[in-house]
Amino acid sequence: MTEYNFAYLDEATKRMLRRAILKAVAIPGYQVPFSSREMPMPYGWGTGGVQVTAACLVPEDTLKVIDQGADDTTNAVSIRKFFARVAHVATTEATAEASVIQTRHRIPERPLTDGQILVFQVPIPEPLRFLEPRETETRTMHALEDYGLMQVRLYEDIARHGEIARAYAYPVRVEGRYIMDPSPIPKFDNPKLDNSPALQLFGAGRESRIYALPPHTRVESLDFEDYPFTASKAAGQRCAICGAEDSYLDEVITDDAGGRMFVCSDTDYCATRVAAQAEDAA
Amino acid sequence: MIPLLQVEGLSKFYGHHLGCADVNFTLWPGEVMGIVGESGSGKSTLLNCLAGHMAPDTGRVMFDTRDLGPRDTLAMSEPERRWLARTDWAFVHQNPRDGLRMNVSAGGNVGDRLMAVGARHYGDIRAQASDWLGRVEIDAGRIDERPRAFSGGMQQRLQIARNLVTGPRLVFMDEPTGGLDVSVQARLLDLLRGLVQRLGLSAVIVTHDLAVVRLLADRLMVMKDGHVVEEGLTDQVLDDPQHAYTQLLVSSVLQV
Ligand SMILES: Nc1ncnc2c1ncn2[C@@H]1O[C@H](COP(=O)(O)OP(=O)(O)OP(=O)(O)O)[C@@H](O)[C@H]1O
Ligand SMILES: [Mg+2]
Ligand SMILES: [Zn+2]
Numbered sequence: 001m002t003e004y005n006f007a008y009l010d011e012a013t014k015r016m017l018r019r020a021i022l023k024a025v026a027i028p029g030y031q032v033p034f035s036s037r038e039m040p041m042p043y044g045w046g047t048g049g050v051q052v053t054a055a056c057l058v059p060e061d062t063l064k065v066i067d068q069g070a071d072d073t074t075n076a077v078s079i080r081k082f083f084a085r086v087a088h089v090a091t092t093e094a095t096a097e098a099s100v101i102q103t104r105h106r107i108p109e110r111p112l113t114d115g116q117i118l119v120f121q122v123p124i125p126e127p128l129r130f131l132e133p134r135e136t137e138t139r140t141m142h143a144l145e146d147y148g149l150m151q152v153r154l155y156e157d158i159a160r161h162g163e164i165a166r167a168y169a170y171p172v173r174v175e176g177r178y179i180m181d182p183s184p185i186p187k188f189d190n191p192k193l194d195n196s197p198a199l200q201l202f203g204a205g206r207e208s209r210i211y212a213l214p215p216h217t218r219v220e221s222l223d224f225e226d227y228p229f230t231a232s233k234a235a236g237q238r239c240a241i242c243g244a245e246d247s248y249l250d251e252v253i254t255d256d257a258g259g260r261m262f263v264c265s266d267t268d269y270c271a272t273r274v275a276a277q278a279e280d281a282a
Numbered sequence: 283m284i285p286l287l288q289v290e291g292l293s294k295f296y297g298h299h300l301g302c303a304d305v306n307f308t309l310w311p312g313e314v315m316g317i318v319g320e321s322g323s324g325k326s327t328l329l330n331c332l333a334g335h336m337a338p339d340t341g342r343v344m345f346d347t348r349d350l351g352p353r354d355t356l357a358m359s360e361p362e363r364r365w366l367a368r369t370d371w372a373f374v375h376q377n378p379r380d381g382l383r384m385n386v387s388a389g390g391n392v393g394d395r396l397m398a399v400g401a402r403h404y405g406d407i408r409a410q411a412s413d414w415l416g417r418v419e420i421d422a423g424r425i426d427e428r429p430r431a432f433s434g435g436m437q438q439r440l441q442i443a444r445n446l447v448t449g450p451r452l453v454f455m456d457e458p459t460g461g462l463d464v465s466v467q468a469r470l471l472d473l474l475r476g477l478v479q480r481l482g483l484s485a486v487i488v489t490h491d492l493a494v495v496r497l498l499a500d501r502l503m504v505m506k507d508g509h510v511v512e513e514g515l516t517d518q519v520l521d522d523p524q525h526a527y528t529q530l531l532v533s534s535v536l537q538v
Contacts, residue, residue, distance in 0.1 A: 140360075144360065144361045146364060148368070148394060148395070148398025148399075149394075151398075151402070152383070152386055152390050152393065152397055155390050155393055155404065155407065156386060156390050158404055159387055159408075159425075160387075224403060224404040225402050225404075226405050227404050
């Protein structure tokens with residue numbers, strides 16, 4: 001059997017990653033280039049997040065990995081197993097027990113606490129990319145805070161759809177300075193980014209960028225004064241399993257006859273609520 | 283009175299090739315300066331140097347800024363220059379595609395500069411865009427259409443609206459009527475003249491077309507081979523040209 005260095009990457013690579021992470025923490029919302037390494041999984045499987053997690057882990061850590069809020073999807077399971085094998089860290093599905101959480105597309109419902117690290121897998125780190133394909137130009141726009149174009153995009157949404165029609169990857173302004181793509185989380189999760197006590201790190205593998213929100217950073221979703229940001233979801237729905245009305249719900253098909261129901265996308269949140277309800281009933 | 287723009291000893295080379303050389307002139311507030319000359323005479327080079335799109339090799343371009351008075355725009359930092367470019371300056375390109383966002387609606391195009399300087403009220407932005415479409419004779423009902431759906435003349439008028447919405451104090455135009463049909467040119471020229479008079483705009487207009495300068499320019503510079511060969515009040519230069527090249531230019535136009 002092959003013996004890996006702790007957390008798979010060699011120490012020099014981890015130092016390089018940590019330097020990028022420290023720089024990202026020092027300049028909240030700024031995309032720091034780093035030299036992305038080959039990981040034993042394809043791009044699109046969160047290689048950016050995996051590298052950031054590898055650079056953060058210490059042997060005492062307890063790791064949780066979620067994909068779309070669930071601990072039991074293929075992607076989440078394979079990343080969790082990977083780190084259990086190459087770092088021998090404890091793993092958990094309980095948000096409250098994790099010291100490091102790697103995620104794709106969600107922020108846990110349970111409020112994060114002091115000392116926790118949330119690592120996001122990011123496909124496209126540049127929020128201006130779809131407006132301006134030239135990297136040199138987007139870099140200048142960030143440097144000069146030249147963000148009118150982003151606002152134009154939101155204007156176009158309202159003109160065409162009557163509202164800002166972005167359900168995912170809704171752009172935010174960090175500490176009144178950098179505009180940042182929060183990765184494809186639902187806009188429902190945007191308020192959780194703001195003033196979080198946890199350290200939030202974002203890793204884009206293919207694009208070789210790391211960015212960060214240190215604890216208690218001000219994060220505002222872009223909007224207009226007369227069209228303020230709303231984090232709303234479909235009103236009046238509740239989880240068919242735990243009855244939660246305040247959580248982000250996935251629609252699942254229950255049978256061939258087109259039966260559907262809504263359940264919490266955060267499986268740990270749902271299970272924790274069900275367990276508490278059983279205890280109350282007992 | 284302080285000149286709005288004062289240009290001193292401005293030269294630009296492309297390698298060893300001359301773009302324009304030793305250009306000097308003063309533009310007073312409310313004045314329109316025309317620049318004419320044959321193709322390749324350095325008109326666009328000069329305009330792009332004035333507007334900060336290109337760095338000249340020598341010279342100074344003093345602009346009377348709102349807050350700090352005359353400043354050399356060439357010595358400004360890039361952020362300062364960009365700020366000027368989206369507030370006090372405007373630039374109308376010959377090809378509207380270079381001056382418009384083609385994948386953004388007409389309203390978004392006009393609102394762009396407002397948002398770039400911090401406007402965050404959708405209703406206000408839209409109202410101003412609508413007002414400006416009217417001023418350039420575009421039906422406000424087409425506010426949500428993309429420029430692609432517009433004729434060349436409409437695109438050019440949209441580009442003008444987009445530039446003037448923030449009330450710039452100096453407008454640069456490079457062949458604003460070039461590339462349009464003659465009848466469309468006439469209408470655009472009429473509109474431009476109305477706007478210049480009503481808003482008291484200061485402008486530097488580059489053109490091939492002496493009809494454009496006759497109608498719009500108070501003063502005129504004639505360029506040849508990168509040099510300004512004659513300068514003066516428009517009527518004087520056109521009616522009594524001194525330089526042999528200007529005489530040729532005026533007479534060749536009369537023959538058309
Ligand atoms: N990017 C460039 N690289 C090299 N030479 C250039 C460049 N742009 C312009 N020139 C040269 O500089 C000279 C002045 O060109 P410029 O474009 O300023 O002329 P112009 O008066 O605007 O002409 P036109 O009426 O055709 O637009 C010409 O000889 C031209 O070939
Ligand atoms: Mg030209
Ligand atoms: Zn639930």
